[in-house]
Amino acid sequence: MTAQIIDGKAFAATVREKVAGHVARLKDEHGITPGLAVVLVGEDPASQVYVRSKGKQTVEVGMNSFEHKLDADTSEKDLLALIDKLNNDPQVHGILVQLPLPGHLNEDLVINAIDPSKDVDGFHISNVGLLGTGQKSMVPCTPLGCLMMLRDHHGSLSGLDAVVIGRSNIVGKPMAQLLLGDSCTVTIAHSRTKDLPDVVRRADIVVAAVGRAEMVPGDWIKPGATVIDVGINRIDALEKGEGKTRLVGDVQFDSAVKVAGAITPVPGGVGPMTIACLLANTLTACCRANGLVEPEGLTA
Numbered sequence: 001m002t003a004q005i006i007d008g009k010a011f012a013a014t015v016r017e018k019v020a021g022h023v024a025r026l027k028d029e030h031g032i033t034p035g036l037a038v039v040l041v042g043e044d045p046a047s048q049v050y051v052r053s054k055g056k057q058t059v060e061v062g063m064n065s066f067e068h069k070l071d072a073d074t075s076e077k078d079l080l081a082l083i084d085k086l087n088n089d090p091q092v093h094g095i096l097v098q099l100p101l102p103g104h105l106n107e108d109l110v111i112n113a114i115d116p117s118k119d120v121d122g123f124h125i126s127n128v129g130l131l132g133t134g135q136k137s138m139v140p141c142t143p144l145g146c147l148m149m150l151r152d153h154h155g156s157l158s159g160l161d162a163v164v165i166g167r168s169n170i171v172g173k174p175m176a177q178l179l180l181g182d183s184c185t186v187t188i189a190h191s192r193t194k195d196l197p198d199v200v201r202r203a204d205i206v207v208a209a210v211g212r213a214e215m216v217p218g219d220w221i222k223p224g225a226t227v228i229d230v231g232i233n234r235i236d237a238l239e240k241g242e243g244k245t246r247l248v249g250d251v252q253f254d255s256a257v258k259v260a261g262a263i264t265p266v267p268g269g270v271g272p273m274t275i276a277c278l279l280a281n282t283l284t285a286c287c288r289a290n291g292l293v294e295p296e297g298l299t300a
């Protein structure tokens with residue numbers, strides 16, 4: 001048996017098309033253009049690549065993109081002043097502060113300074129609380145993208161056993177909340193979990209979000225299970241020569257694809273969906289800010 005490959009890249013393109021359609025309608029009928037502000041502090045090369053790709057896709061779906069690049073030694077006061085300005089800018093419907101921030105900046109403080117209704121990452125404590133209590137919120141992009149792919153593949157997730165490996169605030173915890181919201185039986189596993197292979201073997205749905213290259217081998221996967229690989233790990237690609245790297249997930253794809261029922265690849269799985277959901281969240285925030293009905297199928 002070989003698993004169905006869940007094509008996140010293609011799925012993301014359909015999400016962006018939907019978003020673009022709604023953006024065109026907002027402009028036409030209401031004269032409103034959704035705007036996303038991305039704040040990057042410092043010069044981390046990987047972050048620069050993501051920010052560029054976010055900006056490009058934002059413009060492609062017809063939204064305004066505002067990029068703010070600040071020096072690595074920017075003070076907390078100056079960063080908070082920028083956030084305050086963006087909070088009060090009616091052209092800006094979504095604000096994303098690229099993480100991680102340089103060590104001298106308090107990430108919690110900075111994130112919680114964002115207006116929760118513009119917090120398209122869904123990281124503000126208000127949004128975390130709303131999600132946890134089943135109220136309308138901004139939902140973190142990566143878990144939202146995973147949920148969309150799971151719903152698309154399964155239809156209903158009700159009653160399925162889901163194991164989330166990883167307990168981060170960015171992926172693991174919100175993913176567990178979303179799966180619970182769709183009536184899965186949810187287990188959150190992590191580095192201290194006893195008998196991790198046995199826990200994973202019980203799962204109909206495995207979401208791997210630990211950030212350790214290829215740590216989940218195929219023989220941990222229950223035959224026919226759905227595997228969502230959130231990991232993006234850059235490792236040496238010895239076969240491609242000295243200094244070359246390649247991207248791998250948290251799952252050993254080659255062994256897992258032989259056992260799973262469906263699996264997301266890396267690259268081309270969760271990553272593209274994350275950015276598509278960022279655009280979807282910006283559209284949702286814009287609709288809410290203007291008292292308009294929000295599009296269906298683009299939120300949790």
Ligand SMILES: Nc1nc(=O)c2c([nH]1)NC[C@@H]1CN(c3ccc(C(=O)N[C@@H](CCC(=O)O)C(=O)O)cc3)C=[N+]21
Binds near residue numbers: 267269270271273274
């Ligand atoms: N506040 C904040 N929000 C984020 O959402 C956020 C962040 N900070 N900091 C950095 C991480 C990383 N991230 C990715 C998004 C898309 C891909 C993506 O599209 N990856 C491609 C491959 C890209 C490549 O080739 O390098 C793929 O998986 O197919 C990857 C990583 C969002 N992040």
